[in-house]
Amino acid sequence: xxxxxxxxxxxxxxxISLPKGGEGDTISIDAIASIAKMHGQPGYVIEAEALKDSVxxxxxxxxxxxxxxxxxxxxxxxxxxxVGLGGxxxxxxxxxxxxxxxxxxxxxxxxxxxxxxxxxxLSSPDNIDRPxxxxxxxxxxxxxxxxxxxxxxxxxxxxxxxxFLANCDIAIDALGGLKxxxxxxxxxxxxxxxxxxxxxxxxxxxxxxxxxxQLGPADIMGHDNAAEETLGCPSPAVxxxxxxxxxxxxxxxxxxxxxxxxxxxLVDLKHLTFxxxxx
Amino acid sequence: xxxxxxxxxxxxxxxxxxxxxxxxDQGETVQSLLGKLGIPEEDVTLYFINAxxxxxxxxxKDGDRVGLFPPVGGG
Numbered sequence: 092x093x094x095x096x097x098x099x100x101x102x103x104x105x106x107i108s109l110p111k112g113g114e115g116d117t118i119s120i121d122a123i124a125s126i127a128k129m130h131g132q133p134g135y136v137i138e139a140e141a142l143k144d145s146v147x148x149x150x151x152x153x154x155x156x157x158x159x160x161x162x163x164x165x166x167x168x169x170x171x172x173x174v175g176l177g178g179x180x181x182x183x184x185x186x187x188x189x190x191x192x193x194x195x196x197x198x199x200x201x202x203x204x205x206x207x208x209x210x211x212x213l214s215s216p217d218n219i220d221r222p223x224x225x226x227x228x229x230x231x232x233x234x235x236x237x238x239x240x241x242x243x244x245x246x247x248x249x250x251x252x253x254x255f256l257a258n259c260d261i262a263i264d265a266l267g268g269l270k271x272x273x274x275x276x277x278x279x280x281x282x283x284x285x286x287x288x289x290x291x292x293x294x295x296x297x298x299x300x301x302x303x304x305q306l307g308p309a310d311i312m313g314h315d316n317a318a319e320e321t322l323g324c325p326s327p328a329v330x331x332x333x334x335x336x337x338x339x340x341x342x343x344x345x346x347x348x349x350x351x352x353x354x355x356x357l358v359d360l361k362h363l364t365f366x367x368x369x370x
Numbered sequence: 371x372x373x374x375x376x377x378x379x380x381x382x383x384x385x386x387x388x389x390x391x392x393x394x395d396q397g398e399t400v401q402s403l404l405g406k407l408g409i410p411e412e413d414v415t416l417y418f419i420n421a422x423x424x425x426x427x428x429x430x431k432d433g434d435r436v437g438l439f440p441p442v443g444g445g
Contacts, residue, residue, distance in 0.1 A: 312415055322444075369422050
């Protein structure tokens with residue numbers, strides 16, 4: 092008779108001294124992978140089961156207690172739909188897969204070009220002219236094979252957005268430019284899911300959380316002629332805005348109060364000012 | 371009457387030297403302020419006064435902190 096997932100987790104658990112003190116049971120990435128394979132389940136399912144049995148996946152050990160065990164389970168059982176795998180998107184994907192969000196659907200119809208190298212975490216000289224979506228898939232499987240990743244090599248539009256957002260808990264606006272942002276915000280409203288959005292130009296940027304049906308930055312910013320065309324997108328600003336977006340995303344998925352609901356945080360890194368405004 | 375003025379991104383080029391104590395007149399609005407600063411209306415997409423979104427016709431009062439933000443969409 093084959094063993095249960097629960098038994099296999101207990102069999103492979105290793106008791107260690109925890110960084111915060113005391114002892115606890117942990118399970119290695121290799122053990123998670125082998126149990127996942129044996130039971131034909133994605134790794135995140137095994138990891139969530141382990142946590143429910145107070146066995147801590149080693150890969151998430153240092154999330155604690157910034158992310159509690161219950162919150163980690165919620166994240167592993169969550170799904171995000173991320174539009175864009177460029178500057179913001181590459182950084183967001185990296186944070187999502189390392190943090191341990193179980194299911195990620197990500198779309199980008201673009202190929203990398205040399206001018207992406209200054210900021211786009213998924214780009215390298217080796218994948219110039221190659222699809223950004225392929226790089227997202229490769230990176231996810233390389234860093235955290237427990238994640239169920241689905242990539243769409245296409246630019247989304249009002250027709251395809253509903254399918255893209257279907258069965259996801261949250262929408263992430265990691266688009267470049269203003270053209271499609273309002274359509275995404277409207278599609279998220281139609282799907283009854285929150286949207287985390289952010290953008291930047293030079294050393295200035297903003298982040299916001301839009302609940303279904305509420306006004307969002309895309310309603311205000313318009314559709315074209317944005318400042319990034321002259322000010323560019325320097326890496327520290329891109330990474331910083333992506334970090335704020337990722338943090339708000341984790342708060343929403345773990346049912347913590349999101350600080351930027353129906354607000355915009357305006358960031359000016361050059362003058363180091365941060366203003367939260369109600370919109 | 372004076373206000374604190376905060377301009378973002380491409381609008382920084384219009385920032386006056388006395389932006390921390392920028393003089394305003396009685397009945398000043400966001401629209402009249404844009405005129406004084408020489409900023410084309412179409413260059414600004416978000417106005418805020420003391421952390422709340424404002425509009426062209428919003429009145430500005432002594433001691434307010436006024437922010438102007440252009441269209442920004444880069445990623």
